[in-house]
Amino acid sequence: MFDNLSEKLDKAFHILKGHGKITEVNVADTLKEVRRALLDADVNFKIAKDFTARVKDKAIGQDVLTTLQPGQLLVKLVKDELTELMGGDVAGVNLQGTPSVILMSGLQGSGKTTFSGKLANYLQTKKNKKPLLVACDIYRPAAINQLHVVGDSIGVEVYSEPENKNPVEIAQNAIKHAKANGFNVVIVDTAGRLAVDQEMMDEIARVHDAIKPQETLFVVDSMTGQDAVNTAKAFNDILNFDGVILTKLDGDTRGGAALSIKSVVNKPIKFVGTGEKMEAIDVFYPDRMAERILGMGDVVSLVERAQEQFNEEEARKLQKKIAKNEFGFDDFLTQIQQVKKMGNMKDLVGMIPGASKAMKDVEIEDDAFKHIEAIIYSMTPLERKKPALIDVKRKARIAKGSGTKVEQINQLMKQFDQMSKMMKMMQGPGGKNLMKMMGG
Numbered sequence: 001m002f003d004n005l006s007e008k009l010d011k012a013f014h015i016l017k018g019h020g021k022i023t024e025v026n027v028a029d030t031l032k033e034v035r036r037a038l039l040d041a042d043v044n045f046k047i048a049k050d051f052t053a054r055v056k057d058k059a060i061g062q063d064v065l066t067t068l069q070p071g072q073l074l075v076k077l078v079k080d081e082l083t084e085l086m087g088g089d090v091a092g093v094n095l096q097g098t099p100s101v102i103l104m105s106g107l108q109g110s111g112k113t114t115f116s117g118k119l120a121n122y123l124q125t126k127k128n129k130k131p132l133l134v135a136c137d138i139y140r141p142a143a144i145n146q147l148h149v150v151g152d153s154i155g156v157e158v159y160s161e162p163e164n165k166n167p168v169e170i171a172q173n174a175i176k177h178a179k180a181n182g183f184n185v186v187i188v189d190t191a192g193r194l195a196v197d198q199e200m201m202d203e204i205a206r207v208h209d210a211i212k213p214q215e216t217l218f219v220v221d222s223m224t225g226q227d228a229v230n231t232a233k234a235f236n237d238i239l240n241f242d243g244v245i246l247t248k249l250d251g252d253t254r255g256g257a258a259l260s261i262k263s264v265v266n267k268p269i270k271f272v273g274t275g276e277k278m279e280a281i282d283v284f285y286p287d288r289m290a291e292r293i294l295g296m297g298d299v300v301s302l303v304e305r306a307q308e309q310f311n312e313e314e315a316r317k318l319q320k321k322i323a324k325n326e327f328g329f330d331d332f333l334t335q336i337q338q339v340k341k342m343g344n345m346k347d348l349v350g351m352i353p354g355a356s357k358a359m360k361d362v363e364i365e366d367d368a369f370k371h372i373e374a375i376i377y378s379m380t381p382l383e384r385k386k387p388a389l390i391d392v393k394r395k396a397r398i399a400k401g402s403g404t405k406v407e408q409i410n411q412l413m414k415q416f417d418q419m420s421k422m423m424k425m426m427q428g429p430g431g432k433n434l435m436k437m438m439g440g
């Protein structure tokens with residue numbers, strides 16, 4: 001995420017680190033590089049220029065040059081300014097109505113349908129809501145099917161009327177259906193086009209006027225940079241929407257849309273999409289994002305994600321197994337699955353301070369655990385409990401079954417053995433505190 005931008009900003013601050021004494025000239029040079037980094041990220045020229053002007057004013061105001069660590073102070077000023085640029089405070093969604101109606105808008109391919117599903121899943125699992133998804137795309141039957149597939153995958157009902165060609169009616173009927181059946185959130189997915197066109201705008205404006213949603217969200221593909229900003233402007237002029245959803249942040253190395261949208265439409269980014277899976281949704285925190293962009297990591301989000309997956313009951317059971325030397329490959333598999341639920345590996349690494357930079361040349365597979373899982377699935381239940389039973393012959397068989405090499409199996413077994421020993425040690429007198437720290 002935003003790797004290019006992070007790298008360029010890091011280089012900009014290098015100018016300050018290289019000099020014994022920091023002068024006005026190198027501060028100016030640094031800010032010039034910061035501006036260039038923003039422009040390369042596809043941030044609009046005026047926004048980039050104003051940005052560095054504000055940082056410069058603050059730097060002068062706070063007498064940066066006379067402070068103990070001018071470089072660090074300047075990084076902090078840039079961080080604060082980035083936070084402001086992306087909206088300052090975190091913005092929530094309005095869930096006041098009964099039901100509360102959320103209207104999704106955006107171009108075709110922006111990730112609207114996927115995000116509608118993610119939001120429904122988020123509200124259902126994290127906010128205890130009973131959402132209803134509504135398919136209002138009357139042009140593409142495939143779009144209706146797609147929403148049904150998404151709904152099925154997360155166990156959320158989808159309302160559609162494949163024969164009805166009037167999106168206003170469909171949306172209104174869906175709200176009636178929701179009221180009659182105890183749904184407290186209605187998420188209306190609408191038709192998108194490949195580009196902004198009048199007919200689409202008229203249609204979504206009609207739906208908007210008829211159902212008066214509590215929230216109108218504009219979904220946009222963050223990888224489209226300045227185009228994303230222009231589209232946002234066009235939709236905002238018609239809908240006066242409440243918030244922006246930036247999707248595909250996982251593939252966005254530049255970050256221009258994230259940095260520009262707030263200044264242009266003056267609406268907050270509320271959520272971001274970071275992958276194709278239903279769990280790949282994050283509340284957007286401008287300050288945490290600014291820290292990530294500056295390579296400071298985002299430990300708060302990392303810990304939050306770990307806590308979400310953490311189940312005390314399970315942890316206690318696990319602890320008992322470790323104490324009794326019964327920790328097996330099945331338990332290991334469960335652990336892997338929990339880590340996977342926290343997000344994709346690249347994203348997690350990006351949350352560790354400094355790790356993104358240190359690992360920038362390391363190829364991290366999206367599914368880094370694929371081979372490990374395949375190996376474990378090829379073991380018999382007894383072997384998973386007692387790995388010592390796996391002899392040379394069985395290793396060859398497991399390698400064949402899992403499409404891996406015997407060396408990979410040896411490596412996994414060695415790692416597993418080390419891990420088991422370490423866990424056992426942590427159970428000992430000195431390890432109690434460590435386990436406590438981990439929540440056990």
Ligand code: GDP
Nearest residue numbers: 108109110111112113114247248273274275276
């Ligand atoms: P719609 O036409 O606006 O409804 O867009 P879709 O929901 O069909 O999404 C278009 C494509 O983008 C699909 O292939 C999605 O899987 C993909 N997509 C959506 N959100 C994300 C995301 O956050 N990250 C990634 N990598 N892909 C996404």
